[in-house]
Amino acid sequence: MTPVPAIRTAALRKVYPAPKARRPSYSSAFPISGGAVWTGAAPGAGGRGPNGEIVALEGLDLEIRAGEFFGLLGPNGAGKTTTISILTTRGEPTSGQAVVAGADVVRESAAVRQRIGVVPQRPNPDRSLTAWENLVFHASYFGITHAAAAARADRLLAAFGLADRGGSKVGELSGGQQQRLMIARALMHDPEVLFLDEPTVGLDPQTRLALWDVLRDLHARGHTIVLTTHYMEEADRLCERIAILDRGRLLALDTPAGLKARAPGGTLVEITLDADAGVASAGAAAVPGVLRAEAQRQLLRVYAERPGEVIAGLVRECERAGRAVLNIHLAPPSLETLFISLTGRSLE
C-alpha cells in the first residue's frame, strides 16, 4: 500500500508582476508574515522574467509524506515563503497544482485551511485580545465548541510555558513568548499538517532549543510538519528530508545524511583575496592535496582532504599571482558546503 502524501505539488509556478516604479511603500517596506510576498521579491532574489516580472517559484514538484518532518531550506528569496503561502492557500499559484491533506489549495481552499496549522514568520497575534482569548477565538473560527477550546487552550498555554500569561494582552508578551503563542494557536484546531515559516528567527538559543523539542514531540505524535529555515543546523537536526531551494528552483531533495554525502569531498577552504581571485585558481588547483579550486570574485574556494597541509601552498600561490590573502575560513563537509557547491553562494 502506498501511503497517501500529505502534500503534493506539480509544476508549481508563481510569478509576481514587474514592480512598478511607484509601488505603494507598504508592500515593499515590510516583509509581511503569512503571505510574505516581498521577501521573495527582494532585489536580486528570485528570477527575472523577460518583462522584469519576478519568478518566485519555477516549476516546483514536491511530495511530502504524511507524518514526515520536512524542511525547506534556502537563502532569502529562494521561494520558501512563496511555497508556504501557496500551500497554506494564502497565495494563488500562477500555474501548476498543489494538494494539501487531500484537498486542492485553489479549488478546495477552505477544506485545506481546516486541516492545516500555520505559524507565520513574524508573530501576528490578535493584539486586542489576551493570550488565552487568542487561542479560544482561533478555535471558534474552526467551529470548535467553547468548552473544548477552553480546555485545550489551558493545556497549550501550560505546555508552552505561558500558563501564567493567559490573561495578559499579547503586547505584554516577549517576542519568544509571542512566537510560542503562535505555535499554540496553530495547534488549537488539531491540524494534520503544521507549517512553520522560519519559526526560530529572532529567538534566543534557549527558546530555540525548547521549540525544537516541541516540534520533535509533535512529529512523534504523527503530525506532518513543514518547516522553512535558512539555518542549516535547524534543518539538519530536525528534518527527515530537506528540499534545497534557490531562486525558485528545487536544487536537491534528500535526507540530511544523503545530502551531506553529496557534498563535495573534503573540507572547504575559503580564501578571501584583496582583488579578483580568478588569476590564482589554476595555481591553487595544482597545489598537492587540493581536490578542486574555483574562483568567485575575490573569493577562492578550495576543497581538500587535509586542509592543514595545503594552506601554506595556497597562500604562496595567491601571492605568486599578485594577491594578498585577507582571510581564510575552513568549513568541514556539511549542508553548508553542499549549498555553496550547488549555488556558488553562502546561505546566510
Place this chain on the structure above:
Amino acid sequence: MTALHLEPLERPARVSEALVFWALLRRDLRVARRELPAVLVRVALQPILFVTVFGALLPRMGFVQRSYGAALLPGILAISLAMSSIQSVALPMVADFGWTREIEDRLLAPVPISLVALEKVIFGVVQGTIAALFVLPIARLIMGPIAGLTVAHAGEVLTVTILGAASFSLLGLLIGTAISPQQIGLMFSVIIAPMIFFGCAYYPWKGLAVAPALQYAVLVNPLVYVSEGMRGALTPALPHMGLPVVMLALAVICALCWYFGFRAFVRRAMS
C-alpha cells in the same frame, strides 16, 4: 516548556459558515465592549460639541434662528453613523493589510475569505446604528425642544439608519482595502472632510438651490441621502428628499461598494 499532552480534538467534518460568522462577530463585539468608553467618546464627542455650539449656543446668542436645530439634528445623526461605520471597517483594515497582519488568523479560517469581509461590514452596520441611537437623545437633550421633531416614523428612521450604515460600512471596506497606513491622514482631509461639509448634514439639500451646480454635484455623496433620509423620517416638516429616492440611492451605493469592495478585499487578502 513542558511536554505536550493533547488529545485529538473532536472536529466537525464540515464547519458551518454561520457558526464561524458568529465567532468572527463575537470577536469584534468582545473587543468593542472592552473599548466601549473610548468608542463612545470617539462617536459622540464631535457631534456633541457641534450641537452645543450650533444647536444651543448660537441660537441663544441670536446669531442663528432657533429653527436651525431642526435642520441640524438629522444631519448630525447622519454624520455620526457615517463616521462610525466607515471607521469601524476601514481603520482596522488599513492597519491589518498594511502592517500588522493580525487579520491573518481569520483569513486562515476554513470558510470563504469573503465571509471575513462580510462580517466586518455587518459589524460596521451594528456600530453605525448604535452610534446614531446613542447620539440622538444626547443631542436632543443639549438642544432643548426641537420644533417639528417626531419619532412617529421610528420604522423609517431605523431603515434609513441601517441602510445608511450599510452604505458607509461598504464604503469603509472599499477605502480600507485601497489605502495604505501612511494615507490615513490624507483620507480624512481629502475624502471625509468634503464628504461631511457637502453632505447636506448642516443644511437641507433643497437649500443648495442657491448654488445649482453644487446641488447636483453633491449627489455623488452618500452622506446626502442619509442626511435627507433622516430629515424625512425625523423632521418631515422640513424640506427633504422623498424617502423612496433616498432608499434607492443608498441601495445603489451599497451595490456598487459591495461589488468593488469585496473584490478588492479578496485581492488584498491573497498574496
